[in-house]
Amino acid sequence: MKRKITLKQIARELDVSISTVSKALRNSAEISDDTKQKIQAFAKLYNYRPNNIALSLKNRRTNTIGIIIPEIVHHFFSEVIRGAELVANKRGYNVIIGLSNESFSKEVINMEMLANGSIDGFILSMSKETLQQQDYHHFNETMSQGMPVVMFDRVVSEIKCDKVIVDDFNGAKNAVEKLIENKCKSIALISTPDYVSVGKLRTQGYLEALNENNILAESKLILKIDDTVDYEVHLDALEAEIEQLFKANKKIDGVFAVNELYALTAMKVARKLGLNVPNDVQVIGFTDGVLSKHATPSLTTVSQHAQQMGEKAAQLLIDKLESEVNPADEEFHTVVIATDLVERESTK
């Protein structure tokens, strides 16, 4: 059996990036003519079949939606998929899922694979690497070939498509306001680097809540965790970083964490240092996870309504697939899902 050569193999053989191969095969002006010729010739020689979305769309509808998520071992993304599936099934569509594993190349490869006649449109959340590299050509070119994309959670303004986002800014602001209301004087933030858009917005919400309440933000109270490390695996390293934060700032009496793992680890560290949650330190996390509910004490959270996000994303995509609007007159919508503060035992 003759194997079809893949983007990845071409990139490896010619020692260029997957992005370069992908762009060269689409004849992008960003790539030099020399490189384009080399890549195109190689692809032809090895019988690479470029993705021909326009053709497959003309010929048939698959009634299938492709969802690409950054990781599967993550309750938030599972819940989004559950929501998208619910709406898709109701409207007569199937769902298939691809994983980017937070890698730009895998995201490109997965889109290439699924767009190749298997699906009618995408629902996706970008990988961290894509956000870092700011290389969005694969999204834009998929759409320009007539295949609609709906993005959720991690989005960027540079891409023109339908989007479903959580109100990260106000969710974070409300959480921090709750801590202030509850008499916290020294509120720490445990966040991610700013290139993760949701981390950035939640950090802004934290700062705004402090600002409106005339509390000076202190950089030493803000811990930005390098999230390229898999902390599910290296829990000790995460714990050490948070312990450092507590030890350097003995007055901390409130913590707002941008995800569940950071929040639970903060509670664990507090306990280890002899601090009672919520009496000495109150903790709020931003999450829909299952751990929060089952933790002792259970964790107060900003709920993201992940399932609702998935439902909304599927609605937007299917509406677009079934609309008769001329693509030139197309409008894009950004749906903002409001958060709720779910009060549990980790706050007073």
Add this chain to the structure above:
Amino acid sequence: MKRKITLKQIARELDVSISTVSKALRNSAEISDDTKQKIQAFAKLYNYRPNNIALSLKNRRTNTIGIIIPEIVHHFFSEVIRGAELVANKRGYNVIIGLSNESFSKEVINMEMLANGSIDGFILSMSKETLQQQDYHHFNETMSQGMPVVMFDRVVSEIKCDKVIVDDFNGAKNAVEKLIENKCKSIALISTPDYVSVGKLRTQGYLEALNENNILAESKLILKIDDTVDYEVHLDALEAEIEQLFKANKKIDGVFAVNELYALTAMKVARKLGLNVPNDVQVIGFTDGVLSKHATPSLTTVSQHAQQMGEKAAQLLIDKLESEVNPADEEFHTVVIATDLVERESTK
């Protein structure tokens, strides 16, 4: 755009089951000639394109593996996928995922969709409904058309294919032996109905451990939870059932639960009834979940090594895809993954 008609639509229009449509289109002897003619004529009229695996296999390899799992909001299945992905990527394959949502029809539809030229082979775990209905035609026919299938976790002996299973029987037996060693005299079992093969094997392991230690098994100590209810949503109902078990059997001093949720709920109920875990009641769950680690007290578990299962399944499948063996000489393997008892705070 003309839509391709789906199996589901044909079934609905002709008021027959999806299984009947699927069998009729494959000309199965199980279906009457009348019905076959009707279905085949309808499918032809509406331009249904039957899945032609043999043809697509002859023409090309996709370097893609399809994984079908019963549900996505489930740490065990996520971990299996993580493992399968790891091996697949290393060997140059992509992975796409479909969900059956524990429904027989969705399983058939998903296999149909993915087998239609998108993938080279399947890794899958059967839906509960398929296990209940014992209708396996879609697996057997997919394989007879030359597309290999590797099953994991939920398997049945009637299907001849490679399988990866957990040693459910010995895992359960070891757990219950541990409770007996720890001086538990009245050990309850919280399990699922017997048609779920893993529930059955774990129940047998429980009974064998009691038997070998000359402890009489008592049916009133065995609670079989109706798992067609979504207990993540209806936690109260699950709690009520387990509370009932404790109240009817005041001497319970050990609990073995076949999954994480049942085990954690048992700990919660014990606490509510004023019992201390592990001093009054010791609890062990069968799971790889994340909740166990983070629970208070943390839960002693029988670890299933889900990631390893996924790795092994991908290895078996890719070995088969790349082997040159004549299908007539094909051998099938069942790999049994041993469990480990991970001792935490819920046992002495």
